[in-house]
Structures are given as structure tokens and as C-alpha cells.
């Protein structure tokens with residue numbers, strides 16, 4: 215309710231009834247009313263244009279307008295002001311129609327007493343304020359909704375654009391590395407030939423230059439190989455099949471046979487499940503992780519342990535939280551296998567846990583540990599392509615454990631679930 219006296223616009227052609235009303239409203243303590251009285255609808259409209267009112271009391275029989283017509287003229291001109299119809303006609307149907315057309319109340323003059331009138335005005339003002347507030351809230355909601363929809367559309371557009379440019383980039387990386395391979399291998403062969411033929415015939419400086427060329431081409435070949443593997447990883451393939459992870463680990467170890475025997479590494483492995491996967495890519499994943507575990511061990515004898523554990527998968531909302539090993543997921547969706555590859559190597563500082571999965575990000579100089587900085591980025595691509603997540607837990611000097619997940623509903627052999 216307004217704190218000041220309630221300002222009423224009374225539209226009533228009968229002066230005697232207007233006077234009576236003034237008197238009645240003058241005695242409705244503690245409410246205070248101030249009344250502006252007009253006898254014609256057009257005068258009422260003029261008043262509304264000139265000043266603001268808290269409420270309108272409207273008689274339905276006016277010299278210049280009759281019945282509900284007055285209401286339908288008035289409502290659009292004063293959409294925020296509550297209107298109470300005060301009339302001699304006791305007609306239920308008319309009353310209902312008046313309310314439908316926007317009146318807050320319909321009072322019959324001879325049936326209304328002082329108390330009822332005061333209360334009706336009071337309630338009419340409250341109701342109008344509430345319905346206006348609701349209307350405003352609704353409008354705001356609709357605006358927010360439209361804005362959100364627009365934002366979603368924008369994001370989807372950006373996402374589609376990003377995916378397209380990523381695909382182009384990958385395509386480019388693939389073609390570029392593929393096409394670079396041939397000329398590079400030719401440079402390398404000729405440089406080797408030159409080295410064989412001229413060794414001892416040229417001065418020491420020239421031999422050194424040839425060695426630099428051989429070293430450079432070797433590095434570039436490795437880089438191109440790794441880039442090709444990276445751009446192939448996660449490519450759409452139809453070849454998801456039941457894949458024994460135990461078998462894949464064996465094959466990955468066979469590929470790393472030299473490094474394993476030279477370092478006298480001890481590799482142990484728990485029972486691993488069979489999953490639905492692209493076996494070529496999954497072997498690449500195990501091979502990259504094992505390769506790193508063998509490489510980043512400084513002078514210690516590498517001790518590596520591989521295991522897998524079945525556990526409830528976090529709900530899709532909390533997958534991003536769970537990425538960094540935060541397992542406080544708020545509700546299991548399905549099951550997933552969590553694989554781990556644990557080593558006793560040099561470890562990784564916590565601040566680099568995310569960075570090492572980005573392409574070309576290395577924590578060491580090449581003369582300390584050889585590498586191209588593509589291996590873990592490839593691992594991440596492979597894992598995500600299979601619907602999983604990858605992360606690391608480590609402490610400098612105390613070894614590292616790389617974890618990755620694979621959805622277990624793709625698992626073929628339930629008997630292997632632990």
C-alpha cells in the first residue's frame with residue numbers, strides 16, 4: 215500500500231453519489247483517501263494523463279460511455295492503475311466480464327458498506343501491485359530465457375567452427391607430415407651416403423657438419439613420425455573390437471624390448487580386462503606410457519606396475535572435476551575401468567600436471583631426455599576418443615602414476631571384472 219493518502223480517481227456522473235462516497239471514504243480510519251472526482255470518461259482520461267493515481271473507482275453508466283466499454287477504454291490508458299467498478303447493476307455475468315477485462319473488483323453501490331469499500335480498495339491496490347510484479351518477473355524471465363537461448367546458439371556455432379578448424383588442422387598436420395616424410399628420407403639417405411664416402415677425406419669441421427645434418431634429419435624424422443601418430447590418433451575408425459589389454463601390454467613391451475633389457479627394467483602387471491577398443495590405438499597408448507616410464511627414471515632401475523580397477527563412473531557433470539583425480543563424483547552413471555601405470559622415476563611437479571598433456575610441452579632439455587613432447591598429447595587423444603579421461607599423480611623424486619579410464623559397458627568379458 216502507498217504510504218501517503220490513497221489517491222483515488224472517481225469517475226462518477228452522479229454528484230450526490232460522489233459526495234456520499236467522499237463522506238464514506240473520509241471516515242475509513244486509519245486509511246486516508248484523497249479523491250479527484252470527474253463526471254465523464256474523457257475527463258477521467260485527461261486526469262490520468264496529467265497526474266498519477268493509486269486507484270480508479272469507475273461507474274459504468276456515464277454520459278459519454280456505457281457499460282464495459284468504459285473499462286476497455288480505460289484499461290489500456292492506465293495499465294498500471296487498479297480499477298474497481300462501482301455500479302448500480304447487480305449482474306453476476308457483467309461482474310465476471312469486468313474482472314476478465316482487467317477490473318480488480320466489482321462492487322454494487324447499494325450493497326457496499328464503508329468497511330467493505332475500504333477493504334476492496336486496499337486489496338485492489340495490493341493485487342494490482344502483485345500482478346504487475348509478477349508480470350515484470352515474467353518478462354525478465356522471458357528476456358533471460360531468450361538471452362540464454364541466444365548464448366547457447368552462439369556457443370554451438372563457435373563449437374562447430376572450432377571442431378571444423380580442428381579437423382582442418384589435423385588434416386593439415388597429417389598431410390604435411392606425410393608429404394614431408396619422403397623428401398626428408400631422401401635428404402637423410404644422401405647425407406648418410408656422403409658421410410660414408412667422405413669420412414676421413416674431409417677436414418674435421420666438414421665431418422662435424424655432416425654429423426649435424428644426420429642428427430637434425432634423425433630428429434625431424436622422429437618428429438614427423440610422432441606427429442603422424444598424433445594426427446592418426448582419435449581418427450574415426452570402425453575397428454572397435456574386443457581387445458585384451460593384457461595382450462596389448464605384452465605387444466607394447468615387445469616393441470620396447472631394447473629399452474627394457476638395456477635398463478633391466480622390472481615390469482609387473484595385474485590382471486587386465488578385455489575392453490571394446492581400437493587395438494592399434496590402445497597399444498600405442500600403453501607403449502607411450504611405458505616408454506615414458508622407462509625413460510624418465512634417471513639412473514634408477516625402472517620398476518613399473520600396471521593395473522586396472524573397476525569402479526562407478528562419475529556422472530557426466532562431474533567428469534571434468536574427476537579429471538584431475540578428484541573422485542568426489544556425485545552419483546555413479548555406469549562402471550568404468552581405471553587403469554594405472556606406476557613408475558619409480560623422477561616424478562613431476564604438481565604445477566605441470568596439466569601442461570604435460572599439451573602437444574610439444576616438455577619439462578626437460580633434449581640432451582637430458584630425448585623426446586618430441588607429443589607422446590602424452592597422443593595418449594590424451596586416444597583416451598578421449600574411447601570416452602575416457604587421463605591424468606597423472608606424482609611427486610618429484612618419488613615416481614609417477616598415470617591413470618586413464620575406459621568405459622566398462624564396452625567390456626566384453628564380465629568374468630574379468632574384479
Ligand code: ADP
Pocket residue numbers: 506507510557559560561562570571575576577578584585586587588589590591614
Ligand atoms: P616426450 O616424452 O617426448 O617429451 P611426452 O608428451 O610423452 O613427450 O611427455 C611430456 C613431458 O612429460 C615429458 O617431457 C616429461 O617431462 C614428462 N613426463 C612424461 N612421462 C613422465 C614420467 N613417467 N615421469 C616423469 N615425467 C614424465
